[in-house]
Amino acid sequence: MSNLKLKVSTRKGDNSAQEIHRLDKDARIETLIFRSAEFNSPDNLKKEIETVVIDFGTFLKEGFKKDRKRELAISCQSCT
Numbered sequence: 001m002s003n004l005k006l007k008v009s010t011r012k013g014d015n016s017a018q019e020i021h022r023l024d025k026d027a028r029i030e031t032l033i034f035r036s037a038e039f040n041s042p043d044n045l046k047k048e049i050e051t052v053v054i055d056f057g058t059f060l061k062e063g064f065k066k067d068r069k070r071e072l073a074i075s076c077q078s079c080t
Contacts, residue, residue: 002057003024004056004057004059005022005025005053005056006020006056007051007052008021008022008051008054010050011038011047013047015034017036018034018036020035025057039066
């Protein structure tokens with residue numbers, strides 16, 4: 001887990017238009033995990049993309065375990 005990052009890209013104004021990538025820091029490989037059908041629709045192509053990167057290696061070392069679990073659950077909810 002510590003060598004992974006999750007990159008979540010969302011089109012502004014349309015939270016259902018998402019693209020999720022898995023980034024392997026060791027192999028330096030980015031793999032598309034999920035792309036909603038709306039992400040590249042003609043209407044959404046004009047919208048700006050907001051991207052959030054979750055670095056599990058850093059995330060798993062910071063704060064209290066209870067807080068990390070809660071923050072991870074919140075992060076994963078935004079991915080659906």
